[in-house]
Amino acid sequence: MVFVRSLVLLVKFLFLYSLFSFAFTTCFPQIHPKCHGDESHALLQFKEGFVINNLASDDLLGYPKTSSWNSSTDCCSWDALNVMSTQTM
Incomplete structure:
Protein backbone atom coordinates (compact mmCIF):
# COMPACT_ATOMS: atom_id res chain seq x y z
CA MET A 1 0.00 0.00 0.00
CA ILE A 31 18.18 34.20 -23.52
CA HIS A 32 19.68 35.37 -26.80
CA PRO A 33 18.37 38.77 -27.77
CA LYS A 34 16.57 39.16 -31.06
CA CYS A 35 16.35 42.30 -33.09
CA HIS A 36 12.92 43.78 -33.76
CA GLY A 37 12.10 44.43 -37.39
CA ASP A 38 11.75 48.17 -36.87
CA GLU A 39 15.17 48.29 -35.17
CA SER A 40 16.95 46.50 -38.00
CA HIS A 41 15.12 48.66 -40.53
CA ALA A 42 16.27 51.82 -38.71
CA LEU A 43 19.85 50.55 -38.60
CA LEU A 44 19.79 49.77 -42.32
CA GLN A 45 18.51 53.29 -43.02
CA PHE A 46 21.29 54.64 -40.78
CA LYS A 47 23.81 52.59 -42.79
CA GLU A 48 22.56 54.17 -46.03
CA GLY A 49 23.80 57.52 -44.71
CA PHE A 50 27.39 56.27 -44.38
CA VAL A 51 30.07 57.23 -46.84
CA ILE A 52 32.29 54.14 -47.13
CA ASN A 53 35.90 54.94 -47.99
CA ASN A 54 38.02 51.80 -48.33
CA LEU A 55 41.21 53.86 -48.08
CA ALA A 56 40.31 55.06 -44.58
CA SER A 57 41.62 51.88 -42.92
CA ASP A 58 44.88 49.95 -43.10
CA ASP A 59 43.11 46.77 -41.94
CA LEU A 60 41.68 45.31 -45.14
CA LEU A 61 39.93 42.46 -43.30
CA GLY A 62 38.24 44.66 -40.71
CA TYR A 63 36.60 47.14 -43.01
CA PRO A 64 33.79 47.93 -43.57
CA LYS A 65 32.09 46.67 -40.44
CA THR A 66 28.68 47.21 -41.99
CA SER A 67 29.17 44.57 -44.69
CA SER A 68 27.31 42.04 -42.48
CA TRP A 69 24.33 44.37 -42.10
CA ASN A 70 21.47 43.04 -44.24
CA SER A 71 17.77 42.40 -43.84
CA SER A 72 18.09 38.61 -44.07
CA THR A 73 19.98 38.23 -40.76
CA ASP A 74 19.26 39.19 -37.16
CA CYS A 75 20.80 42.58 -36.40
CA CYS A 76 22.06 41.26 -33.05
CA SER A 77 24.59 39.22 -35.03
CA TRP A 78 25.86 42.14 -37.13
CA ASP A 79 29.46 43.30 -36.80
CA ALA A 80 30.12 46.49 -34.82
CA LEU A 81 26.90 46.14 -32.80
CA ASN A 82 26.69 45.25 -29.13
CA VAL A 83 23.17 44.16 -28.21
CA MET A 84 22.17 43.94 -24.57
CA SER A 85 19.45 41.55 -23.49
CA THR A 86 16.71 43.52 -21.75
CA GLN A 87 13.05 42.82 -21.29
CA THR A 88 10.33 45.39 -21.71
CA MET A 89 6.67 44.81 -21.14
Whole structure:
Protein backbone atom coordinates (compact mmCIF):
# COMPACT_ATOMS: atom_id res chain seq x y z
CA MET A 1 0.00 0.00 0.00
CA VAL A 2 2.80 2.40 0.88
CA PHE A 3 4.58 1.50 -2.35
CA VAL A 4 1.50 2.30 -4.46
CA ARG A 5 1.00 5.61 -2.65
CA SER A 6 4.66 6.51 -3.20
CA LEU A 7 4.40 5.55 -6.85
CA VAL A 8 1.30 7.73 -7.30
CA LEU A 9 3.08 10.67 -5.64
CA LEU A 10 6.10 10.15 -7.87
CA VAL A 11 3.94 10.11 -11.00
CA LYS A 12 2.14 13.29 -9.87
CA PHE A 13 5.45 14.99 -9.14
CA LEU A 14 6.88 14.03 -12.54
CA PHE A 15 3.74 15.24 -14.28
CA LEU A 16 3.81 18.60 -12.51
CA TYR A 17 7.54 18.95 -13.10
CA SER A 18 7.06 18.28 -16.81
CA LEU A 19 4.16 20.71 -16.98
CA PHE A 20 6.09 23.53 -15.27
CA SER A 21 9.21 22.85 -17.33
CA PHE A 22 7.23 23.09 -20.55
CA ALA A 23 5.40 26.23 -19.42
CA PHE A 24 8.63 27.89 -18.29
CA THR A 25 10.49 27.24 -21.53
CA THR A 26 7.64 28.35 -23.79
CA CYS A 27 6.38 31.39 -21.87
CA PHE A 28 9.65 33.18 -21.25
CA PRO A 29 11.71 34.76 -24.01
CA GLN A 30 14.94 33.25 -25.21
CA ILE A 31 18.18 34.20 -23.52
CA HIS A 32 19.68 35.37 -26.80
CA PRO A 33 18.37 38.77 -27.77
CA LYS A 34 16.57 39.16 -31.06
CA CYS A 35 16.35 42.30 -33.09
CA HIS A 36 12.92 43.78 -33.76
CA GLY A 37 12.10 44.43 -37.39
CA ASP A 38 11.75 48.17 -36.87
CA GLU A 39 15.17 48.29 -35.17
CA SER A 40 16.95 46.50 -38.00
CA HIS A 41 15.12 48.66 -40.53
CA ALA A 42 16.27 51.82 -38.71
CA LEU A 43 19.85 50.55 -38.60
CA LEU A 44 19.79 49.77 -42.32
CA GLN A 45 18.51 53.29 -43.02
CA PHE A 46 21.29 54.64 -40.78
CA LYS A 47 23.81 52.59 -42.79
CA GLU A 48 22.56 54.17 -46.03
CA GLY A 49 23.80 57.52 -44.71
CA PHE A 50 27.39 56.27 -44.38
CA VAL A 51 30.07 57.23 -46.84
CA ILE A 52 32.29 54.14 -47.13
CA ASN A 53 35.90 54.94 -47.99
CA ASN A 54 38.02 51.80 -48.33
CA LEU A 55 41.21 53.86 -48.08
CA ALA A 56 40.31 55.06 -44.58
CA SER A 57 41.62 51.88 -42.92
CA ASP A 58 44.88 49.95 -43.10
CA ASP A 59 43.11 46.77 -41.94
CA LEU A 60 41.68 45.31 -45.14
CA LEU A 61 39.93 42.46 -43.30
CA GLY A 62 38.24 44.66 -40.71
CA TYR A 63 36.60 47.14 -43.01
CA PRO A 64 33.79 47.93 -43.57
CA LYS A 65 32.09 46.67 -40.44
CA THR A 66 28.68 47.21 -41.99
CA SER A 67 29.17 44.57 -44.69
CA SER A 68 27.31 42.04 -42.48
CA TRP A 69 24.33 44.37 -42.10
CA ASN A 70 21.47 43.04 -44.24
CA SER A 71 17.77 42.40 -43.84
CA SER A 72 18.09 38.61 -44.07
CA THR A 73 19.98 38.23 -40.76
CA ASP A 74 19.26 39.19 -37.16
CA CYS A 75 20.80 42.58 -36.40
CA CYS A 76 22.06 41.26 -33.05
CA SER A 77 24.59 39.22 -35.03
CA TRP A 78 25.86 42.14 -37.13
CA ASP A 79 29.46 43.30 -36.80
CA ALA A 80 30.12 46.49 -34.82
CA LEU A 81 26.90 46.14 -32.80
CA ASN A 82 26.69 45.25 -29.13
CA VAL A 83 23.17 44.16 -28.21
CA MET A 84 22.17 43.94 -24.57
CA SER A 85 19.45 41.55 -23.49
CA THR A 86 16.71 43.52 -21.75
CA GLN A 87 13.05 42.82 -21.29
CA THR A 88 10.33 45.39 -21.71
CA MET A 89 6.67 44.81 -21.14
